[in-house]
Each structure stands twice: as structure tokens, then as C-alpha cells.
Amino acid sequence: MKGEASALKAYGLHVAVIGLLFALSFVLPPYHHGLVARIMVLATFAMGYNLLFGYVGLLSLGHAMFFAAGLYGAGLSVYHLGWSVPLAFAGGIGCGAVLALVIGLLALRTSGVAFMIVTMMFAQVFYLTILYFARWTGGDQGLVVPQGSRVMYLGGASFDLTNPAVRYRVALALFAIVLAVVLVLVRSGFGRVLVAIRENEERTKMLGFDTFANKLAAVIVSGTICAAAGAAYALLFGYVGSSFASVQYSILPLLWVLLGGAATALGPLVGTLAMYYVTDIASSYTSAWLLIVGVMLIVGVLFFPKGVLGTIRQRWLRWLP
């Protein structure tokens, strides 16, 4: 009974968050409306990262490549091949899934610091490949996905992704679907095995679980979610560029997750939201805004060592997933 009550609370909270984000779309001023749409897409990226880092304990420094695989997979198929939005979105996700499978097969032969370095190296290869094929990718300058191509036709209806209201709702839908998937996954048997691997991989093996297969599945799901976020970013905001494949975009989801709370379903949203707004407000007042962000992270580590939601869960809300 206690478990059921916790589950009800957990699902209720997440539904309430989705409801709040939906309600905000009617009251937010235009700038914040656009910013929150962007944050939801990037929080989805962070949720993908969190699945691997928070629940499996695998610290990747190369997740930008999965985001960029979705970004370029969707963006280039619209730009060069004239694909429709749904097809391009699916293409972007497919690129990320295949890449995650290949990277997972290779990188999971390592662990710990070696895993960090190997993922970072693969991401760097991916980044340089984008630069190398500049004739098609636009190199470091990137490409603009034409405004006219960013219209989604579904069941006889058309949705203009350049329209702020449509963009917000598509971003919210993506965020909500991924949040639900993550929530179900981490509460499932598969999720418990992932946590067991994080806590003690050898013991999990001794219990008869194929830890490599489970970790590979986690890398694929994580990479696919990140690619979905990248594909959505390209189609919603109309730009694909190599900076999204740079090491900076591998570090950012790590910071968002650490700030919000690793291994919490809503932590990535909280972390992304906090970092974005601190950056946005601080950069209006000083060019030393990175210093302020740094101080915030240090304060976060001191007072919320498990991130905001991680610490709240530890101290007060044990049922928080």
C-alpha cells in the first residue's frame, strides 16, 4: 500500500509539472515563452544524459554527439533531401539510435575514467567529421533550416513550427513523452537493474544479470532520447551548427543534471531551468556571468550535494523518483 501511495504521489507530481508547463504557455510573456520552449528541449537532452549518468553511473563526456546526430540527421534531411518534418524527426532519432549502438558497443569495453575519455574522443571525432564534410554540413558556420520547410503536416492538419505557440506545445509534448518514458523505465525492472549496476556491478553480475547488455540498452535509450532532443531543436529553432557537437555541449547536460539532481526524473528540468535563467539574467548585467554560474554551482555542491531534487529526496521526499 505504501508503495502504491508513493507511486501515486510520484505520478501525480509529474502530471502536475506537465500541467504547470502547459498552463505557463498561456501566461508567459513572449520572450520567456520562447525561452521555456528551448529549455524543455534541452531538458529532454539532459534527461537522456541523466538516464546513463544518474541511473547507471556511467559518466559520458561525449553526449553532444548524440544530440548533434539528431540535430544533423533531421536538419540535413530537410535541407538537402527535402524530407517532411515527421520523417526528418524520425531520421534524426534513427541516426542517434544507430550511433548510440555503435558507440555503446565500443565504449562499454571500458569503464570509469577510460569510459569518459573514450566517449569524449568519439565525440571529438564526430565534431571534426562535421567540420570535414563542411560542404554538406555547413562546417563551423552551420546551416539554416528554411522557414518554409518547418511546417508539419499530420492527418490533414498543418503545424507551423515557427509559430511560438505551436513550438511551445511540440516542445512540451516531447518533454512530456520522454519524461513518461524515463519515469516508467526507471521504475521498471530494467531501471532497477541499471541502479544495481551503478551500486555494484560485480554483485549484479553474480545475481545473473547480463550487465553489458543492460548497459548497452541504457546507452541506446539515452542516445536516442538525446537525438530526439537534437532533432526537435533543429526543426523547432531552424539552425544546425557544429557548436552543438562541441565538448561544451557534452559538459552542459552534466552540469544541468548535477545541479538539478542526478537520478531524479525532474532534476534535469530543474537544473536546465536554473542554469538558463541565471545565465540569462546575469549576462544582462555583467560579462563575468560565467563567474556567477560557477559560484552557483559551488554553492549547489556545498548545500545540495546531490543536486536540488536529489537533496530534497534525501531529506524530505523519499518517494521522489
Next chain:
Amino acid sequence: MTDSKGYFDLSKNRLSRRTALKGLAAGASLAAAPGFVRYAQAQSSAPIKIGFQSHRTGIGAAYGRWYEKTTAAAVKAINAAGGINGRPVEVVIEDDGTDPGRGAEVVAKFANQHKTDIVFGTLFSHVVIGSAPAAGENKIPYFVVSEGHHVASTKLNRYVFQPGITDVKSQIQAMAPWIASNAGKKVCQIFPDFAFGYDHRDYLPPALKAQGGEVIAQIAIPPTESSFTKYLPQIPAETEVIYHVMVGPAVLTFVKELGEFYGSNRPQLFGFIDSLEAVDINSPGLEFLDGSHFWEGSPRYAQADDSEAQKAYRAAVGIDDNGAAVGDPKDVSTAAHMFGCWETLYVVKKAMEDAGYKGPEDRAKLVEATEALTEFAEGPEHPQGKKIFNGKIHQCFGIQNISKVEGGKLKVVHKTSIEDGLYEPEGDYTTQAL
């Protein structure tokens, strides 16, 4: 006095004279109140707000700082002369972090939060390209000082303009006649292996061929390299001119290693000053550049034949005869590019005045008025020189300077004509809906 739907309807109840007089008196009192005066004049004297997208941090910070100085000087001059349409100009600055993602957010912030009339800035091409969709979606004119070919390529949108600085395709094309006639006909190109280098890789060979010259080798250097010795033997022995466009901190190492490789018997060197913007030409290791030539948009060093307009511009921005900040000789400017901020703001002024611009509701008129511009005469508003403007591709064309390094200074030895840099338009923005 409301109808069944709750709408105000004067016809249902006639106003008495007493009520009307009371209303007039109340209205007059209100209009006389200080707050109302401000409101009543809002349409005529409220500032024109310009959102300045600045590279305050990130790789473009040196450019951003000087772009801000130049912008502040131009705005001061414009306001001292009566502003735009009689309204003062106010600049709101946001840092784009030299990042395309943040750049797009900043453009949206200007349009929706600061509610600026236009957005203005910025240099780095990836930031401009990343920000352009946001400008188009928010329907806010976006005037850039980037020198990239992206605007003229017509791959962006109708709201993006580059009226104050020429684009790199035009610059490269204009260099070819001088290189072939004065430096040599067999050219080896060394460039960074990313988009900035590719512009040079792609545009120089046809331009040089048209002048009877030839690119005999193209050496692309990956951006991760910090030493260049392994690439230098790839330079063909018959090379007459090395055309180099290395950028970033590695340029100092590149020049030093090139000097060690060739010693005193080297081919002619021709480069783009982009490599050395904000870098003292007399820095240790750069001695090898003595006698070599550079493209400059606007000369860094004061020249003997500088126009009065050029002198006034330099004084207003605060750069000395060596192109450094007045009072701080180590603070070298980005003179070859930053003049574009000054000139762009005067283009904005001209276009707003032509459009009778009153506020954001007139942004479409402003776009059309800018597209209708054709020529900017050399003078205080355009100290770098005369320009012509192609409204279909939103790009200006102007003269270029070729300068020689002599005695630790850059001396202009040739000015190209505007015609040297003209090319066929690749599209037409005016066919796009506003």
C-alpha cells in the same frame, strides 16, 4: 452608456454640456500632468532602441569590445546631430557569448523583452547564421557586421542585412588582380580547415584564374593543430605567393615556423589581417612578416592621405595613429572590421528616415526602405569609402585596402575599386514575403 453586449455606445445617451465640459477639463488636467506628457510624446520623442548583440565573452570577445566602442561613438555622434527622425538613439547590449544558440536567444530577447526597434551586431558567422531564424520569425530587422558571405548568399531571410561591411567573397575577388599583377601568379593557399578557410579555398582560384594566375596548392590545416612544421614541406617549390589566412592564437606559431622554414629567401606573402586583428604587428615572432602584404577593410594605421572623415572617425572612436586605444598602446583595435558598426548605424538612420519609421509596427517599411538604398557616399557617415548596396541580396560592396608591413607598420599600397569586388547576385530576398 453601454449596449447589451457591454460595448461603449455614445449614441444611446447624449452627453450634456456640463458632462462634456467636465470631461474636457479632466482630460486637459491629465494631459498637463508630467506622466501624461511623456506618454503623449512617446510616438515623437521616445528613443529609437537598438539591440546590440555583442561578443562580450567567448572567442570573439576582442572584436566585441571594439565593436561596442565603435557603436558607442557612432550613437554619440548621431545623437549629437539630432538622432534619428529627431528621436535619440538608445543602445541595449546583450552578450551572445559568441555562441549561435545564445545568439538566437538574444535576438528573441531584444524583440520580445527589450522590445528594441532593430537588432544590430555581430561578427562571427556561426552566430549570425544561428541567430537569423530568430530574426525572421520575430520579424525584426537584423543588421550584421560580419563580413561573411552568408547574407549575400540569400540563404538567410529578408530581415537580415549587411550594409556596412563587404563580404568575404567580394574581398577575395577584389584581391586577385593585385596579387596576380604584383605578387606572383603561382599561389599556394594555407588556410584553416573550417568554413572561414573554405571561403578562401573556394573563391580565390576562379578569381585568380580570371587574372591569369593559378592556385597550385591548397593546404588545409585542422583547427586542432598547434604546430605547422609538417605542413610546410607541402608548399610547392615553384610557389611565388603564399596566401595565408590562419586565425586564432596559432597564427603567431605559424608565422614563426614559416620564418624558420624559409629563412631570408621566401616567396611573397599575402594574408588577411583577420589573422592579426587586435594583435600588435610588432609582437615577437612576427618579424618575418616584414615586407609582406595584407588585406585590410579599413587601415589600422593612420595614413598620410587619410580623409578628414577618416580622421574624425578615428578620433571619435578613440584610436591613435597606430590603431591602438588612445592612452593604451597595447590595446590594439580591430580596425579592419569595426568601421562597419559605424557605417551600419548610419545606414539604419538613413533607412529609418526614408521609411518615416515610428515604431515596431513600421519594421516592414524599414526593410523595404533599406532594400531601396543603392549608394552610400564617402564622408563622415561612411569614412571607409564609398559603397554601393544591392537591395536584392542585402549586401554592400566597397573598396578594399592592400597594406604592406613596413618598419613595423601597415602602409596602404593599393586601394581596389568597387567594381573589382562585384559579382552576380545568387538570389533575391525581395521575393520573400515580409
